[in-house]
Amino acid sequence: xxxxxxxxxxxxxxxxxxxxxxxxxxxxxxxxxxxxxxxxxxxxxxxxxxxxxxxxxxxxxxxxxxxxxxxxxxxxxxxxxxxxxxxxxxxxxxxxxxxxxxxxxxxxxxxxxxx
Amino acid sequence: xxxxxxxxxxxxxxxxxxxxxxxxxxxxxxxxxxxxxxxxxxxxxxxxxxxxxxxxxxxxxxxxxxxxxxxxxxxxxxxxxxxxxxxxxxxxxxxxxxxxxxxxxxxxxxxx
Numbered sequence: 001x002x003x004x005x006x007x008x009x010x011x012x013x014x015x016x017x018x019x020x021x022x023x024x025x026x027x028x029x030x031x032x033x034x035x036x037x038x039x040x041x042x043x044x045x046x047x048x049x050x051x052x053x054x055x056x057x058x059x060x061x062x063x064x065x066x067x068x069x070x071x072x073x074x075x076x077x078x079x080x081x082x083x084x085x086x087x088x089x090x091x092x093x094x095x096x097x098x099x100x101x102x103x104x105x106x107x108x109x110x111x112x113x114x115x
Numbered sequence: 116x117x118x119x120x121x122x123x124x125x126x127x128x129x130x131x132x133x134x135x136x137x138x139x140x141x142x143x144x145x146x147x148x149x150x151x152x153x154x155x156x157x158x159x160x161x162x163x164x165x166x167x168x169x170x171x172x173x174x175x176x177x178x179x180x181x182x183x184x185x186x187x188x189x190x191x192x193x194x195x196x197x198x199x200x201x202x203x204x205x206x207x208x209x210x211x212x213x214x215x216x217x218x219x220x221x222x223x224x225x226x227x
Contacts, residue, residue, distance in 0.1 A: 018165070026194075033214075035217075041219060042201065042217045042218055042220050043201060043203075043217035045214060045215070045216065045217075048187035048214055056214065071118050091159065095153075103149055103161040103164060103215075104179075104215060108158045108177075109158070
């Protein structure tokens with residue numbers, strides 16, 4: 001596609017439920033990143049995928065968070081047993097290998113609200 | 116440790132006034148620095164990167180390694196510059212990729 005697509009755009013869930021967030025990167029971009037944007041906290045790195053390499057999971061805040069990328073394209077971020085502090089905007093970005101001169105291209109994000 | 120600090124949460128100026136959004140970083144190697152901007156109801160987008168040394172929408176940023184700063188400047192602010200601005204650092208290449216580390220962001224409000 002022309003840009004990075006994320007779905008759903010908004011998600012309201014009850015505390016304790018599991019949620020799945022989806023990201024469709026730009027075709028041909030081998031790098032895919034997940035960030036969390038919280039008010040006053042900036043962008044917090046969560047996880048990174050690059051080609052067939054093992055993902056960099058160093059930013060995942062707890063074992064309730066996991067992500068996978070199938071076929072080197074679509075990625076799903078899963079949050080199990082959601083907590084209120086998980087409420088944030090989850091951003092996905094993709095990039096040409098190594099970032100390139102254009103940096104990252106971000107999606108419009110998924111706003112997650114845990115009630 | 117790699118860190119990006121944006122000391123101002125909010126910067127409020129009048130149209131036509133000069134603007135400087137501060138960014139300081141902590142990094143032991145040779146960093147790549149970026150500014151990203153997010154306008155209201157739009158997605159985050161790259162504004163400029165220090166390697167290209169460009170002026171985008173009248174904004175410039177100079178990397179000062181001595182002061183470990185990458186402040187964003189514009190001589191005459193416009194109302195359409197009102198947005199959230201994030202400074203970002205690209206860390207050490209490991210396995211051929213760079214992970215961007217973002218600051219907390221500065222909201223720029225330009226008043227008429």
